[in-house]
Amino acid sequence: MSCQQELSHRPAPPEPVPVLPPQEVPESGHEEGRSVQRGRMPPTQPNPGQYALTNGDPLNGHCYLSGYISLLLRAEPYPTSRYGSQCMQPNNIMGIENICELAARLLFSAVEWARNIPFFPDLQITDQVALLRLTWSELFVLNAAQCSMPLHVAPLLAAAGLHASPMSADRVVAFMDHIRIFQEQVEKLKALHVDSAEYSCLKAIVLFTSDACGLSDAAHIESLQEKSQCALEEYVRSQYPNQPSRFGKLLLRLPSLRTVSSSVIEQLFFVRLVGKTPIETLIRDMLLSGSSFNWPYMSIQCS
Numbered sequence: 001m002s003c004q005q006e007l008s009h010r011p012a013p014p015e016p017v018p019v020l021p022p023q024e025v026p027e028s029g030h031e032e033g034r035s036v037q038r039g040r041m042p043p044t045q046p047n048p049g050q051y052a053l054t055n056g057d058p059l060n061g062h063c064y065l066s067g068y069i070s071l072l073l074r075a076e077p078y079p080t081s082r083y084g085s086q087c088m089q090p091n092n093i094m095g096i097e098n099i100c101e102l103a104a105r106l107l108f109s110a111v112e113w114a115r116n117i118p119f120f121p122d123l124q125i126t127d128q129v130a131l132l133r134l135t136w137s138e139l140f141v142l143n144a145a146q147c148s149m150p151l152h153v154a155p156l157l158a159a160a161g162l163h164a165s166p167m168s169a170d171r172v173v174a175f176m177d178h179i180r181i182f183q184e185q186v187e188k189l190k191a192l193h194v195d196s197a198e199y200s201c202l203k204a205i206v207l208f209t210s211d212a213c214g215l216s217d218a219a220h221i222e223s224l225q226e227k228s229q230c231a232l233e234e235y236v237r238s239q240y241p242n243q244p245s246r247f248g249k250l251l252l253r254l255p256s257l258r259t260v261s262s263s264v265i266e267q268l269f270f271v272r273l274v275g276k277t278p279i280e281t282l283i284r285d286m287l288l289s290g291s292s293f294n295w296p297y298m299s300i301q302c303s
Helices: 030-040 067-074 096-116 125-146 153-159 169-191 196-207 218-239 246-257 262-269 279-292
Strands: 050-052 064-066
Touching (some): 064 218, 096 196, 096 262, 096 279, 169 262, 196 246
Antiparallel strands (some): 050 064
């Protein structure tokens, strides 16, 4: 795929394959989604054509997407509207249980999405685990921004268990700084009004990183990152012609995602769910189990 190729606004080609917008992905349709991706449109041979969205306005009126971006979008297990109504109400102060449940959905969504996007399932399982272990927190922040996750300090601190385990003043201040960094990253992404296609590309760019240790073919994974970056560039140039700096602004958000401490995300959102179980262990289990993964928390339903 050439970075210079532009998507043109033209009628869909004869008998196009319709792309289901995220809202239409069945709640328990992971196997169905995989059969479509790996059968008619296998991840190893993404169709470079363009496909019309079938209904609604899931991408702010953008009518055509590249085949690669379409497959990234199809892989989303949860449409934004199904993360919970709390997500769509930024001023709503969520309870501790709701925060933990939403966080679990965001993390599961990141892993399940990766399992179903083009090229990732074809990697060696050790490479898949390595990539997700390195990037899960960045994917989590992107998902949190995409669903406008409310980030009020008081319930976050309660969810982290700080009310139950006294901290020194210095540790509380440091922890608050980490929460502020998390909040800032989410707000900066929301301020750019990133659409669903852009979020999917950004997540693919983050995921396909050659920085992970022990990769069997780092050059191949780097080429997948370049492909994702090219897809984003073409999409932004086509759909936002009056924002020539938009692509650069989106890319510039990615390095700062790593300023959000993964250990703080773990402490904030997952200590109540999994106790002392390392999050990397959960990532591996989710990747291997897929939609059959069971959280050690009875009210969480991932599928």
